[in-house]
Amino acid sequence: VFSEDLHASLYFVNASLQEVVFASTTGTLVPCPAAGIPPVTLRWYLATGEEIYDVPGIRHVHPNGTLQIFPFPPSSFNNLIHDNTYYCTAENPSGKIRSQDVHIKAGKFILREPYTVRVEDQKAMRGNVAVFKCIIPSSVEAYITVVSWEKDTVSLVS
Numbered sequence: 001v002f003s004e005d006l007h008a009s010l011y012f013v014n015a016s017l018q019e020v021v022f023a024s025t026t027g028t029l030v031p032c033p034a035a036g037i038p039p040v041t042l043r044w045y046l047a048t049g050e051e052i053y054d055v056p057g058i059r060h061v062h063p064n065g066t067l068q069i070f071p072f073p074p075s076s077f078n079n080l081i082h083d084n085t086y087y088c089t090a091e092n093p094s095g096k097i098r099s100q101d102v103h104i105k106a107g108k109f110i111l112r113e114p115y116t117v118r119v120e121d122q123k124a125m126r127g128n129v130a131v132f133k134c135i136i137p138s139s140v141e142a143y144i145t146v147v148s149w150e151k152d153t154v155s156l157v158s
Contacts, residue, residue: 008094010036018100021107024072024082032065033099034090040065041092047085047101055081065090069104079138082106115140 014033022028032042042065044052052067054060059081060068065088069081077083083105089098115137124130134146149156 008037008092010034010040010090010092010094010097012097012099017102019103019105021105022069024074024077024106027071028069028104030067030069030086030102030104032067032088032090033102034065034088034097036090036092036094036097038092040090042088042090044086044088046080047087052086067104072106077106077138117144 012033013031013035017030017033020028020030032044034040034042042061044061044065044067046052052059052061058070058072058078060070062068067086067088072082085101085103087099087101089096091097117137118135120133120135122130122132132149136144136146
């Protein structure tokens with residue numbers, strides 16, 4: 001055991017961070033909830049284990065380990081970046097630790113851009129069954145629930 005190892009450590013600063021909801025107009029800064037002595041190398045990953053990379057003007061990991069999601073217009077919403085689960089790791093000579101998953105998502109209150117829900121075209125022969133599907137834009141699908149179907153403004157089965 002080297003004498004400097006007696007002073008090495010890795011620890012969590014804020015282990016309770018589980019979800020970050022942000023507005024598209026402001027973006028967000030998410031610090032890695034880990035630290036250590038001697039200084040640590042901090043990295044961010046998607047929950048799938050894939051290390052994330054900088055996307056200029058969209059997502060950036062600062063040298064201090066803070067993950068930044070830049071402001072964006074709602075039409076540029078991307079599930080992979082704006083509604084995903086991330087985690088970070090801290091590593092130094094004493095080892096490596098992994099934070100718990102942090103769900104980072106653009107909040108529904110920011111999705112004020114108009115959108116259209118449509119029904120997918122289907123063909124069926126008379127007397128057969130046709131299955132219709134409601135097509136919802138990916139930027140709002142997490143916040144929309146189909147509660148009924150209508151034909152010519154007359155409600156069908158809920």
